Each structure stands twice: as C-alpha cells, then as structure tokens.
Amino acid sequence: MSGRLASRLRALVGDDGVIDHPDALGVYDCDGYTIERGTPDLVVLPRVPEQVPPVLRLLWDEGIAFVPRGAGTGLSGGTLPVAAPVMICTSRLNRIESIDRQNRRVVAQAGVVNQWVSNAVRADGLLYAPDPSSQPACTIGGNVAENSGGPHTLKYGVTTNHVLGLELVLPDGEVVALGGTVEERAGYDLVGLVVGAEGTFGIVTRATLRLTRTPEAYRTLLAVFDSVDAASEAVSGIIATGIVPAALEMMDRLILGAVEAAYRIGLPTDAGAVLLVELDGPAIGLDGQMARVEAVCRTLGARELRLARDDAERAALWKARKRAFGAVGRLAPSYCTQDGVVPRTKVPDIVRAIARAAERHRLRIGNVFHAGDGNIHPIILFDERDPGETARVLAAGREILEACVALGGSVTGEHGIGVEKIAQMPLLFAPDDLLAMTTLRAVFDPAQRANPHKIFPDAKVCVETRAPRRQAAL
Amino acid sequence: MSGRLASRLRALVGDDGVIDHPDALGVYDCDGYTIERGTPDLVVLPRVPEQVPPVLRLLWDEGIAFVPRGAGTGLSGGTLPVAAPVMICTSRLNRIESIDRQNRRVVAQAGVVNQWVSNAVRADGLLYAPDPSSQPACTIGGNVAENSGGPHTLKYGVTTNHVLGLELVLPDGEVVALGGTVEERAGYDLVGLVVGAEGTFGIVTRATLRLTRTPEAYRTLLAVFDSVDAASEAVSGIIATGIVPAALEMMDRLILGAVEAAYRIGLPTDAGAVLLVELDGPAIGLDGQMARVEAVCRTLGARELRLARDDAERAALWKARKRAFGAVGRLAPSYCTQDGVVPRTKVPDIVRAIARAAERHRLRIGNVFHAGDGNIHPIILFDERDPGETARVLAAGREILEACVALGGSVTGEHGIGVEKIAQMPLLFAPDDLLAMTTLRAVFDPAQRANPHKIFPDAKVCVETRAPRRQAAL
Numbered sequence: 001m002s003g004r005l006a007s008r009l010r011a012l013v014g015d016d017g018v019i020d021h022p023d024a025l026g027v028y029d030c031d032g033y034t035i036e037r038g039t040p041d042l043v044v045l046p047r048v049p050e051q052v053p054p055v056l057r058l059l060w061d062e063g064i065a066f067v068p069r070g071a072g073t074g075l076s077g078g079t080l081p082v083a084a085p086v087m088i089c090t091s092r093l094n095r096i097e098s099i100d101r102q103n104r105r106v107v108a109q110a111g112v113v114n115q116w117v118s119n120a121v122r123a124d125g126l127l128y129a130p131d132p133s134s135q136p137a138c139t140i141g142g143n144v145a146e147n148s149g150g151p152h153t154l155k156y157g158v159t160t161n162h163v164l165g166l167e168l169v170l171p172d173g174e175v176v177a178l179g180g181t182v183e184e185r186a187g188y189d190l191v192g193l194v195v196g197a198e199g200t201f202g203i204v205t206r207a208t209l210r211l212t213r214t215p216e217a218y219r220t221l222l223a224v225f226d227s228v229d230a231a232s233e234a235v236s237g238i239i240a241t242g243i244v245p246a247a248l249e250m251m252d253r254l255i256l257g258a259v260e261a262a263y264r265i266g267l268p269t270d271a272g273a274v275l276l277v278e279l280d281g282p283a284i285g286l287d288g289q290m291a292r293v294e295a296v297c298r299t300l301g302a303r304e305l306r307l308a309r310d311d312a313e314r315a316a317l318w319k320a321r322k323r324a325f326g327a328v329g330r331l332a333p334s335y336c337t338q339d340g341v342v343p344r345t346k347v348p349d350i351v352r353a354i355a356r357a358a359e360r361h362r363l364r365i366g367n368v369f370h371a372g373d374g375n376i377h378p379i380i381l382f383d384e385r386d387p388g389e390t391a392r393v394l395a396a397g398r399e400i401l402e403a404c405v406a407l408g409g410s411v412t413g414e415h416g417i418g419v420e421k422i423a424q425m426p427l428l429f430a431p432d433d434l435l436a437m438t439t440l441r442a443v444f445d446p447a448q449r450a451n452p453h454k455i456f457p458d459a460k461v462c463v464e465t466r467a468p469r470r471q472a473a474l
Numbered sequence: 475m476s477g478r479l480a481s482r483l484r485a486l487v488g489d490d491g492v493i494d495h496p497d498a499l500g501v502y503d504c505d506g507y508t509i510e511r512g513t514p515d516l517v518v519l520p521r522v523p524e525q526v527p528p529v530l531r532l533l534w535d536e537g538i539a540f541v542p543r544g545a546g547t548g549l550s551g552g553t554l555p556v557a558a559p560v561m562i563c564t565s566r567l568n569r570i571e572s573i574d575r576q577n578r579r580v581v582a583q584a585g586v587v588n589q590w591v592s593n594a595v596r597a598d599g600l601l602y603a604p605d606p607s608s609q610p611a612c613t614i615g616g617n618v619a620e621n622s623g624g625p626h627t628l629k630y631g632v633t634t635n636h637v638l639g640l641e642l643v644l645p646d647g648e649v650v651a652l653g654g655t656v657e658e659r660a661g662y663d664l665v666g667l668v669v670g671a672e673g674t675f676g677i678v679t680r681a682t683l684r685l686t687r688t689p690e691a692y693r694t695l696l697a698v699f700d701s702v703d704a705a706s707e708a709v710s711g712i713i714a715t716g717i718v719p720a721a722l723e724m725m726d727r728l729i730l731g732a733v734e735a736a737y738r739i740g741l742p743t744d745a746g747a748v749l750l751v752e753l754d755g756p757a758i759g760l761d762g763q764m765a766r767v768e769a770v771c772r773t774l775g776a777r778e779l780r781l782a783r784d785d786a787e788r789a790a791l792w793k794a795r796k797r798a799f800g801a802v803g804r805l806a807p808s809y810c811t812q813d814g815v816v817p818r819t820k821v822p823d824i825v826r827a828i829a830r831a832a833e834r835h836r837l838r839i840g841n842v843f844h845a846g847d848g849n850i851h852p853i854i855l856f857d858e859r860d861p862g863e864t865a866r867v868l869a870a871g872r873e874i875l876e877a878c879v880a881l882g883g884s885v886t887g888e889h890g891i892g893v894e895k896i897a898q899m900p901l902l903f904a905p906d907d908l909l910a911m912t913t914l915r916a917v918f919d920p921a922q923r924a925n926p927h928k929i930f931p932d933a934k935v936c937v938e939t940r941a942p943r944r945q946a947a948l
Contacts, residue, residue: 102710103817125716147663160663161635176907182815182848185670186886186895186902187929188911189621189634192666196659213716236576242599242687243756282717284766285759292758341656343577374656412660421660428660433650436917437662443913455661 057173070142076418110141531647544616550892584615
C-alpha cells in the first residue's frame, strides 16, 4: 500500500514532503522516550497548514491511522507509531504568522520552535512564558499536545495558561477554530480540552498564544544545603513568605556532580542539595525580596548563598539547571527521566521513596526538579547493554510513580502519558472515568485514527522494545 | 405527577428538602437575569452530597430533566427552568469538609458561599482568590458552573485556575471524581471542561480548591480622568510598565454619580472616568511600584490621584466598586447588566459603540468594568413599566455584544451564556462547532437532562418573558 499512498500524498505536499525510504525513516523511530521504538511506513511533512486537511482526508478515506509529531523531543513516547502507519510531522509549519504587540498575542504555526516565539518579540520587551528545557528545539504544536511546563511554571503556569486559540484539523480533514484572541472563552473550554490531549483529537496547525512582558529585572540565587530534606524545608519557608519565585528548582548531589564534571562552574559537589531560586518583576523592591529569601534559607540551614552578580552568572546557573539532563549522560551509558508530581509538602517523602527504589533495584538515581510545585524528575542511570538492568529501571520507574499517587500526587507533571505511563493510568482513574475519556475522544476522533493507543490503556499492542540509547540532551 | 414525585423525593432528602407549594416556588423563578422567568414544579434541597446521586437516579428513571441552582446570583439566566420541572438547589451543601493549610487546598461542598472559604482560612494568612461582586452570597458550585471571575482576575485568574478537583454527579446518578489535589492533571482536562459548563454535565457536589496566600500589603489608588479614552490610555500605560495590578477597574461618569449619591464617599462626579488600581504582594517595593503607576497616570492626563491611606479608605473604594450595581438601582426602576470582552486595546472602541447604542435606542448606559482584561459591564437603565423600552434594552444589549465580537472579542467575560446570550452563540461559533459541543455534552448527559436548553441554541422553547424587576444588589 505504501507506494501508491506515497504517490498520492506527494501529489498533495510535494515530492520532498513524503519520506518513505527505510534509511530515512529510522530517524523517526522514537522521541525522547527511547525504551520503546517503532518506525512509521511513511512520514509526511506538510509545508503549509492548508496541506494538512487534504492529507488527513485522504488518510480518512483510506482508513489509515496517523501519529502527529513536532520536533520529537517528547519524553513519554507520544510520537511512537503504534498501529499508525503514517507520521505527520509539523516541523515545516514554522512561520510566525502575525504579532499583535499591543494586545500581546501571536499566531504561530504548529512547527514554530518554542524559543523562536520569544526571539521574535524580544525587542518589543515581550516573551512566551512556557520554557521547557527543550525550548531551543521543541515546537509549539508539541507543547500544546503535552501541555508542557518548565522551570517558570511556578509563577507563570503551563502551556494551557498561554494558549488563547487553536486551529485543529480533525481526523476526517475538517478544520475547526477553537477559542479566540481574548482570554475568556464562551461555551465549553475546548481549547483547554485539546491542550494536553497528546494529539489524540487531530492535528493542531495554528495556535494563538498569549505573550508576557519581559520582567524588568531578575535576581537569581543558588542556595546550598546539606540535605534534600533541609532544602525542602527551605522551599516551604520561601513559599510561606508570600513571595512567588519565578522558579524554584532543586538539584541533588548526584546531579551536582554530573553538572560540575561537565561544565565546571564551581558547584558544591559535596552538598546534599541546592536550590536555584529566581525572582523576577519590576526592579523596585526585588533586592529586598531576595534578601528575605536569603534570610529564610539561612534560617533553615543553608550553608552557603550565592547570588548571581550579573547576567553571565545568571546564565551559568541556568545552564547548569537546563543542561542537567545532558550532563548526566556522562555518568552512565543510558538514562531514563521520570516525571511525577506530589503535593509540595510531600517532596521529602517522595525523595525518600526514590532513594528506596534506587537501593532495592541497585540503580543510581539523581533528582532535579521543580520543587516549588512538587514536580519531580528523577533520572535513572543504567547501562543499555544489560537487559536485566533495563528491566529494573522500568520497575523502579513504576514504583516511583506509584509512590507519587500514594502521596496524593499524579503520574505526570508535564511530560504526558504517551505510551510510557499507560499502565499507570488505572492508578489514577477508575475504569468508568477512563471510559468517559475515551468516549469524549470519540467526539473528535470516532475511528481512533489520531495517535491511537496513547494515554488510555487498551488491548495490548506490540511495539518493538529494545535497550534504550542515550537520550538527546534536553 | 408532582405529588407522587414529591413524596418519593421527600423519602430521599427529608420532608423539608422538597418545596412544591406554589407560593414558596415563586422565589425560584429567576436568578440575577430577570427579563425571563419560569417557576419549577419542585425544588429539591439536599442536605448532604450523598443525597444527590439517589435524587438524580430517581429523576433519570422517571425521565425528568432538572436545573441546578446555587444561590441564584447568576446574571445570564443559567438557573431558569426551561423544560426542566425539577430544580436541584445545592445551597444546603454548605460544609467546608477539610482544609490542608500546608498544601493550600480546601475541599468545599458545592453550596459553600464563596466568601466563607476565605473567612475559614483568613487566620492562616490564606484566601480563595476568585472574588465576584456577589461573593458574600454566591456559591462555589455556581462559581464552578459559570467559571466566575471578579476584579482580581487580572492577576489571579478565574475560577478554573483555582479548582483542582471536582465531584460530579452525572444525570443518571453516577458519581465521578475529576482531577485531584495537585495542579497537574493526567489525561484529558475534564475539570477544565466541567468548569464553565453551566451545569449541563450534571451536579457538582464537592470541589477541591486552591488557596492563595494573603498578600502582605496592598496599595489602592483612585485615578481621576476627564474621559474614558484618557483612562483607557492609562490602562495600557500601566500594563506596559510590567507591573501586574491585582485589579484595574474603570467606572464612568454615570456610575460615579450613582455610587456617590448612594454612599457619599467623595467621588469626583464631574470626572469622565476613574480607574481603581490595586497593587498587592510583598510590602518590599510596593510603594515604589505604586509611585510608578502614579507617574504613568499623571503623564497620561490624570487630573487627580488619591491613594488610600489606610484599610478604611481602601475598603471605601472597594465598596464603591463592588456595590456599583446596587447604587445604579437608585437611578432607574430597572437595569440590565451586560457582560462582554474585547482585546484590551479596543476598550475605547467598545465604549464608543456602547455610547452609540445608548443614543440610538434612547437609553442611559453606565460603564463599570475590568479594564485590565477588557471585560466590560455596561449597565443599561430602563423602566420595566414601559414594554417598548424593555425591547430597546434587549436590542441595545445585542448590538453591544455584536460590537464585542466585531472587535475581536467575545459575548461573555464571566457571566456565562445561560439563556440570555443563546442567540449570540452563532456570532462566535459555526454550526459545526456548536454541534461538536453538543455532541461533547452527550458524553456526560446523553438525554439532555441536566440544565437543558442552555448555552446552545436549539428549537425555540417558550418561557415566560415579562418586564424585569429590579435586580438584587450584587
């Protein structure tokens, strides 16, 4: 079927818009979640949003399922082709179509890279707030699918708080415009429903995004503690002041060692944990607020406080945080990043549960996470050449997610369910609730053609599971 | 049918839990939208959430539709019984069930009054942020149904930003738990879908709400301008500084006159418009930030600036704003409050469109609105004894909403669609989009038993339309 279908698709998107050579398809066999892999039969790369509806209509008529993909930086296997022979890659839909600086809105095609939006409006003193670590590569469409967060979620919220409208192409090729250009939405909040739906409703081709004014000033502090517990206490203490940090990140000793080995910026590798605290906003009063944060940290046992003295020092601290994943790659042949969330006061409990899982399964696990909102990212180190160890990684990951749920949290903070966490969904939802969600999906995608076999557990579908390779540095 | 049904319902909720005497039912013939009225056959007042499922199951088995109601302070007729003989009133479900101060969450039953939540946690330095003008009376369940906003929406967001979880009883009596106790949601965002659905998915019985720390300090400014245009320019100027006011409200001359006549707090009745600007947050730097706001106002033509010197002065300014609706009741026998939204830069345009509508229809219209987010609330004065004038009010309201849409806005900022704006929905949505929403509704409410004939235009259903009486002061 591929040959004939490829020809018909090429007629719609041009010769260079369809990839079907096996060598070229290998690139698309996984995203940032590398433990499971599978290659699509065909990859379609539309050049303009208007090419998407006819492509989907053709697939609809042929009864063929598809998997959407942005830049492939996702971390839960959302772009893994599972019984979906055709991949629709939105990466060439990369035009920012309009910028309304006065009302702080931008219309971006789905394949626009997250960072480009901020770049396009930086000179106007504006930015696009959601900042996942992958922001130099990940796309707006992917962010919408995963409802991506980032270190600045604590103050600025996640993707859904910054999307005003969406153009969605349904699996039968129909184009629907959801939301609009103002904050408030009339009728049901369909934009909110599609954001985070992991591509199971169709293909988002355009998004109207809310821009945020660039803060006038930043203050960025590295606070050093002897233990994760002490750092967690400081997190609660800072929040209790009423100051809302723009970011409040924690890194533990394993991560500090890895980052320092990679970047040599003078991090204290003998510390139990550090907090990266950033305040932003009007310059007036910011020093006073940071002095208060420092006082709280000191009272709660910080053994050292380092305030970034200039933009270069601030950039170095953020480099350490945002490249922590990449740095960990130096410690072991492979690693797997987990993503869970607990109520903020339960951070010490989940860190202990992670340590127990590490011990039980004889694994090294580092912790880097958004401490301010209880969103944890344990990084499990292992060796892909050891199949037994790979199995232990999966078991440890499951146990950590189960601990998150037991502590009143959830199995994903910001990376989505994808294929990775399908098995954990029943921990959170009763069968009836899952049924309600799949029924809801059927309103948009009655034949399950858009990213089938994602999010919701169903009859077992086989995909190739092999030892993971090293993840791209995010 | 009523007699037998009433007996069966009394068996479920107790003798005093069912109202069916015509004299007593008159109270329930409208909410804050008074132009259309209709009385239910029966009102059911459950005492505990657990009584709701059996009540709905009974109605389901009997094939009877119902309309949910909280305190009846809604402004778009969402609780008007339209082909729904039974009203389920949640006002007795008024227990705050648990408070988690450390993680800042509260579980409240649907009938808990908005203000009570803040009252319950005030001593702990916490509050529930959404603050509609009706907050001393309106309920959490009603806020969830309407996705209520308030003056502090600009900084703190609307109800959906503060609801973590919901217990929803579906029309067939099934109980579903949506969301949880952490910010992030796995799977589809069903909480976000139910918030703002105006009771068309079933009855919400419990909500897990996010609490916010009480700001350490406030600064509240009244800035006086010669015209609405000048005040609008100042709104843009303030936003451009990067300072996010907790509230940024505008009142025009007609409203100022009404409020001053009612409360005598020394408002400048000859001004074209005033802005009420409130900053809140850590005390450090707040004076400096307010000085900057004052400088912007002065540069952009403010003729007078009055900074509240203490809590009493601040309270007086807020009383003026929050009771503006009530004060307007002194100017005319009746009034009707509209609710629309435009991009913030279009505020001067919509104010001009409102003035044109007033002139064309020979009506007096005052403006009090959330200027910071472009959410307008024109108040149309009229005399209910004049049926011709009532018709002109409806026509003017329609024109104003059409102007909002033409300016890139929407027909509701925070009051919902209800029955009032059903006719305007096609201005915003194509028939296919409306069909998608009604199909979505069918997932939860396949037989349209929960608040039928709301939000979505359908075959004309007759309700009694009579001259409106004066609205309760909100």
